[in-house]
Amino acid sequence: MEKNTKKGPLLYVSQTFLNTPVKNNQEVFTTRQEVQLPIEEPQLEEEKEKKKVFEVSLAKTDLPKVSKKKEVKEEIKAQTNQEKQRNFNRxxxxKEMNLIERLEYLANFPKAxxxxxxxxxxxxxxxxxxxxxxxxxxxxxxIPNQKTETIPVKNIKDIIMIGIRR
Structure with missing residues (x-):
């Protein structure tokens, strides 16, 4: 009888691990900050020439430039406030509408x-x-029995909405 002994693998593939695997992890990151550029007004050639003169002249003449910038900023703020007010119209x-407004509301009720x-x-x-x-x-x-009634508007005293039936 033969003795069964454990032998190594019949096919041995030689693999050398000389180089270690490279990690591709992110180590550095950067963020970009948004910079708001000042709003430039369209300038005519005459204004550009005047600006050059102001740059050469005394510092007192530079004050109107600052006030113009402040005025522009105030106008922009006023415009944004008006837009906000338009967006939030109540x-x-x-129940708060008068009779004519109620009739117009019901006449223009969404078809959906x-x-x-x-x-x-x-x-x-x-x-x-x-x-x-x-x-x-x-x-x-x-009316509920599928008949129609015609009423003069001057005879109507009040309109009350009952609600949507389900």
Missing amino acids: VKGF LPPVPCVYYTEEKNYQGYLVEYNEQEITIR
């Missing part, structure tokens, strides 16, 4: 949304329904 609530039912108060009767048409003299309302 929209009136339906379902129409809003309202109660239209007159001296004789109250109408509940959807505004179908509005012109300066009269409005047309679609």
Whole structure:
């Protein structure tokens, strides 16, 4: 009987590790700061020539340049404040609107949304329904039984929005 002895691998591949692997890690980084350049006003050739004269003349004449820059900065601040005010105009609530504004709001209601039912108060009767048409003299309302009623605008006392039904 033969003895089984462990032998080494039958195929040996010689691999030499003389060089160690190179690491590709980032070691240094830089950031770029944004620099705001001053706003330059368009200058005519005459102004450029005057500027050259001012540069040669006494320092007292340089003061108007500084005041012009301050005025420009103040104008820019005023313009940005006006733009901010335009962006934050508050929209009136339906309850705060007067009768004509309410009718115009309902007439120009977005088509993507379902129409809003309202109660239209007159001296004789109250109408509940959807505004179908509005012109300066009269409005047309679609009441729940799919009939339409035409009411003169001068007879309407108040409009209350009921809400969107789901």
